[in-house]
Amino acid sequence: MHIRFDVPADPAYPGRVAAALSSVRLRRYGYIGAVLAAVGAIGFVVSRxxxxxxxxxxxxxxxxxxxxxxxxxxxxxxxxxxxxxxRYAVEGGYDITDDNIMMRSGSExxxxxxxxVTRVKDTPEFWxxxxxRMPATVIPRRLMAAEDAETLRAFMAERGLLQLR
Known part of the structure; x- marks a missing residue:
């Protein structure tokens, strides 16, 4: 497998990546908050x-x-x-092989x-x-050719990495 594609210098793209990565890391705060709010509300009603x-x-x-x-x-x-x-929008690209995922962004x-890689989570826009346990990077599915996306999906599923939504 060898998949190569470019990422255009879209000002919205780095924000979408940052939001996707932060939502994965911070999801537990939402769960903890829901439990705290529910227990507090129940306690308030019962204690009256x-x-x-x-x-x-x-x-x-x-x-x-x-x-x-x-x-x-x-x-x-x-x-x-x-x-x-x-403000960090620069051109970049991905070069994905059987061995690794190489990413470039500007001069980096x-x-x-x-x-x-321990697992890959499937979201609407990214893998x-x-x-x-930490999210390391994203692979933007929408910027790939459909055949390449399906090839990569099959590769990740074969390795047991793909976690569906």
Whole structure:
């Protein structure tokens, strides 16, 4: 397998990449926030009928507020990543072989060996490549030829790396 494609200098592209990577890293904050908000709301409602309601209700309201803020943290970070990275638009490209994924962006280049990849998450626009537990890079499916995308999908599925949405 040898897949090569270019990435145009689109000002929106670095922001989409940054938002995709940050959403993967920060998803747990949304889950933790939902649990905190739910437990706080339930605690607030249940405590209303007891004599010690005043002491517990402030704790429960704090849990609800912290939970809501935690749920909003991930979208806020993604929004900031999109806004800040839009000025980093440069031409780049990918060169994907059986051995590694080579990426270049402007004058910088780097690569990831397939042996180091632990999983690949499928999203609507990207394949997010994980090394260990951390997302390392993305492969933009929409910029590839359809045949190349299918070849790469089959390669990743054969290696047991592809994790569907």
């Amino acid at each position: 009928g007891f004599a010690w309601a005043d002491q517990v209700s402030s704790l429960c309201m704090a849990m609800v507020v912290v939970g809501l803020l935690s749920m909003l943290y991930s979208p806020w970070v993604a929004w900031r990543a999109r806004r800040r990275s839009s 280049s780097g690569g990831i060996a397939w042996d180091g 997010i490549v994980f090394v260990g």
